[in-house]
Amino acid sequence: xxxxxxxxxxxxxxxxxxxxxxxxxxxxxxxxxxxxxxxxxxxxxxxxxxxxxxxxxxxxxxxxxxxxxxxxxxxxxxxxxxxxxxxxxxxxxxxxxxxxxxxxxxxxxxxxxxxxxxxxxxxxxxxxxxxxxxxxxxxxxxxxxxxxxxx
Numbered sequence: 328x329x330x331x332x333x334x335x336x337x338x339x340x341x342x343x344x345x346x347x348x349x350x351x352x353x354x355x356x357x358x359x360x361x362x363x364x365x366x367x368x369x370x371x372x373x374x375x376x377x378x379x380x381x382x383x384x385x386x387x388x389x390x391x392x393x394x395x396x397x398x399x400x401x402x403x404x405x406x407x408x409x410x411x412x413x414x415x416x417x418x419x420x421x422x423x424x425x426x427x428x429x430x431x432x433x434x435x436x437x438x439x440x441x442x443x444x445x446x447x448x449x450x451x452x453x454x455x456x457x458x459x460x461x462x463x464x465x466x467x468x469x470x471x472x473x474x475x476x477x478x
Contacts, residue, residue, distance in 0.1 A: 338362055338363055338364045339362055339363050339364070339404045339405070340363075340364050340366070340402060340403050340404045340405075341357055341363055341364070341365050341366070341403065341404065341405050341406070341407065342365075342366050342367075342368055342386075342399055342400060342403045342405070342406045342407070342427075343357075343365060343366070343367050343368065343406075343407045343409050344368045344369070344388070344390050344396075344406060344407065344408050344409065344410055344414075344418050345367075345368075345369060345374075345408065345409035345410030346367045346368075346369035346371070346373075346374030346375075346377050346378050346383075346385065347369075347373075347374070347377075347409065347410070349409050349432060349458070350367060350369070350407070350409030350410070351367065351377050351378065351381055351383060353407060353409060354367050354378075354381075354383050355381060355383070358383065365383070365384070366384050366385070366386055366399075366403075367383050367384065367385045367386070368385070368386045368387075368388040368390070368396075368399055369385060369387075369388075370387055370388060370389040375387070386399055390408075390410065390414045390417045390418055390421075391414070391417060393417070393420070393421060393424075396417065396418065396421035397421055397424055397425060399421075400421050400422060400424075400425035400427050401425055403425065403427045404427055404428065405427055405428040405429070405430065405451075406418060406421070406422050406425075406427055406428070406429055406430075407430045407431070407432070408429070408430070408431035408432065408433070409431075409432050411433075412431075412433035412434070412435030412437075412438040413435075413438065415431045415433050415435075415438045415441075415442055415455075416438055416441035416442060416445065418431070419431070419441065419442040419445040419446070419453065419455075420445050422445070422449065422451060422453070423445045423446075423448055423449040423450075423451075426449075426450045426451055427451050428451040428452045428453070428454075429442075429445075429446070429449070429451060429452070429453045429454070429455075430453075430454045430455075430457055431454075431455050431456065431457070431458070432456075432457065432458030433455070433456060433458065434456055434458065439455055439456060442455045443455070
């Protein structure tokens, strides 16, 4: 996948696994950005309803089934794991197998170790734990502490 994107052909195809609030918010942002196509993947009824209400494309794929994930990621440039951290290693493994880039929004140390093992053998870029918490939350807390220290 990375080689195809290096030549800049077509839109950048992003699969977001998890159609919760964060996954759908990201999908809505990417849908409006030029140069991207986005596909949500979620096997749950709430995920299906949310995607339908927001007119977002959805694949009924369970991250627990490697073959389903592999088929889904075969033509993806990147995958974002926007789901509980217990499932991120499965998505990371599928990203490694497919050669696409990987991002996750989790903050779990055990899952991070599994993702790092997958990343060590991956051809794509792997960026773990780039989510709101602790990423954004830590930055906000540090800013607040620095402001209090100045008073």
